[in-house]
Amino acid sequence: MMVSVDGFFEGPEHDLSWHNVDAEFNEFAIEQTKAVGALLFGRRTYELMKSYWPSEQARQGDPAVAELMNTAPKIVFSTSLAGGQETEYWRNVTLMKELKKSEIEKLKEASQKDLGIFGSNNLCVQLMALGLVDEFRIMVNPVAIGKGTPLFYGLPGRFKFGLSESRQFASGNLLLRYRPA
């Protein structure tokens, strides 16, 4: 999850223009995506990603990440989406209507690699409540944006973490790795 210094994962009207992205970040994103067996999405993030990664712009401007995002197995949680959303470049999509703890546990067991979530705050908060998130990677961008939606918006109470590691990027981004306490 990318966040601002003041703790927002998006500005007003889903503004992400403050994201501080450079070559080192892209390399990290590629490594991270390669290490993931499947990507979990909430509906909104899914639609955002689906409108970007299969595009000509993404496949030419950012070919390595685009290739990974477009071919990786993707699981979308949505009650409103219909099935059959596949396009030529946005493949391997499974739609799940319901978020069931036992189903996620089965997915985790069946997967050789870790399951990943990029963004998808609502889904993340639901998974946290079910005790299903094993690690959090929070990238603090060196900017305060004043207004927006706070990280883990919708969390019903306190959630304690243990800090595993922090990593400083040359851009001023700081990656925090937490596990549930």
Added chain:
Amino acid sequence: MMVSVDGFFEGPEHDLSWHNVDAEFNEFAIEQTKAVGALLFGRRTYELMKSYWPSEQARQGDPAVAELMNTAPKIVFSTSLAGGQETEYWRNVTLMKELKKSEIEKLKEASQKDLGIFGSNNLCVQLMALGLVDEFRIMVNPVAIGKGTPLFYGLPGRFKFGLSESRQFASGNLLLRYRPA
């Protein structure tokens, strides 16, 4: 400034009960307070500190910090406070009715040591707008609290930082040091 992982400096009704404080933190707080020539406060933080540090509880439970806080020169910015607020244990208080850039610059020049602000979010945001803050020290506590007041609440727009350093505490706290970009 102490913040939660989700970016709040206080929970609802000024809740600070999530602060993650241990011996290492206290040692850091003592060092930091010793390094400061004068402390700047907004009205609300001033009243909070004034009701705590001179108390028997603080002076017995946390004698080193209490002694430092009680004797350090303090500058309070408030239009509503009357003068003559001193008590036996809360000394060296100067009241300033107005926040003037030139006055702060004079204070900075006249002081051998750095000026410090602990908390006082509103005052901090005003000083940021005037370009008067040289360094930010943000201590990320390893807990999300779900609701509260975001760090730098009231900031009118974007504010860019450069990351100077991060320091991991055994407690899971992480200190981020930023300068204005």
